[in-house]
Amino acid sequence: MTDTALKINIKELRIDNWVQRTIGGKPQYLKIIGIDSRRDILCVEEEYPGFITVQITEPILLTQEILEKAGFVKDAEFPLEPIQSLYRLKVKIRGVNERELIFYVSHPEEMEDSSAYELKNWGNYTVNAYWASRDFQYLHQLQNLYFALTGEELKINL
Numbered sequence: 001m002t003d004t005a006l007k008i009n010i011k012e013l014r015i016d017n018w019v020q021r022t023i024g025g026k027p028q029y030l031k032i033i034g035i036d037s038r039r040d041i042l043c044v045e046e047e048y049p050g051f052i053t054v055q056i057t058e059p060i061l062l063t064q065e066i067l068e069k070a071g072f073v074k075d076a077e078f079p080l081e082p083i084q085s086l087y088r089l090k091v092k093i094r095g096v097n098e099r100e101l102i103f104y105v106s107h108p109e110e111m112e113d114s115s116a117y118e119l120k121n122w123g124n125y126t127v128n129a130y131w132a133s134r135d136f137q138y139l140h141q142l143q144n145l146y147f148a149l150t151g152e153e154l155k156i157n158l
Contacts, residue, residue: 006058006059007055008054008057008058008059008140010035010037010040010042010054011037012140012141012144013032013035013042013054013140014032014035014140014143014144014147015032015033015034015035016031016032016033016143016153017031017032017139017140017143017144018030018031018032018060018139018140018143018156018158019032019042019044019057019058019059019060019140020057020058020059020060021052021056021057021058022058027058027060029060029158030042030044030045030046030052030057031044031045031158032044032045033045033049040053040054040055041053041054042054042057059137059138059139059140059141060138060139060140061121061137061138061139062103062121062123062136062137062138062139062142063105063121064085064087064105066139066156066158067087067089067103067105068087069156069157069158070089070139070142070154070155070156071089071154071155071156072087072088072089072101072103073087073088073089074086074087075087075088083106084104084105084106085104085105086102086103086104086105087102087103087104087105088100088101088102088103089101089102091125091146091149091150092150093149093150098127098128098129099125099126099127099149100125100126101123101124101125101126101142101145101146102123102124102125102126103121103122103123103124103142104121104122104123105121106121121137122135122136122137123135123136123137123142124136125145125149133145139156142154143156
C-alpha cells in the first residue's frame with residue numbers, strides 16, 4: 001500500500017465486495033467473504049481463505065477495464081470523446097422509467113492543457129436521465145449501489 005493510498009471505512013463494505021492490496025507494487029484483488037467490524041478484520045477469498053486487517057486494503061478505482069468486466073458498454077456517441085468517455089449499464093427494475101448506471105472516464109492525456117481542468121472518474125445512477133444517487137468512484141460503492149437497486153450481486157470477473 002502506498003503512502004497516498006486511500007483508506008476504506010469498514011462500514012462501507014459488504015460480503016462479496018472486492019478490495020485490493022498491493023504486494024510488490026502489483027495490485028491483488030480480494031473478494032470479501034466475512035467481516036468482523038469490531039476488530040476491523042476481513043476474511044478474504046484467496047487461494048486459501050485468510051484474515052487481513054482493513055487497514056492494508058484499498059478501494060478499487062473504477063477503470064475502463066473494470067467497467068467492461070462488470071458489463072458496462074462504452075457510449076460511442078458521447079460528445080466529449082476523446083477527452084471523456086461515458087459508460088452505461090442498464091439496470092433492470094420494474095416500471096416504465098429508464099434506469100441506468102453511468103460512469104465517466106476522463107482522458108487528460110487527450111487535452112492540450114489538462115492542468116486547467118480538474119478531471120476525475122465518477123459515476124451516478126440515473127432515472128430518465130436525472131441523477132438519483134451520490135457520485136461513486138470505487139468498485140465496492142458500485143457493487144453496493146447495484147445490490148441496493150436490484151437485490152442481486154453485480155456480476156464481475158476480476
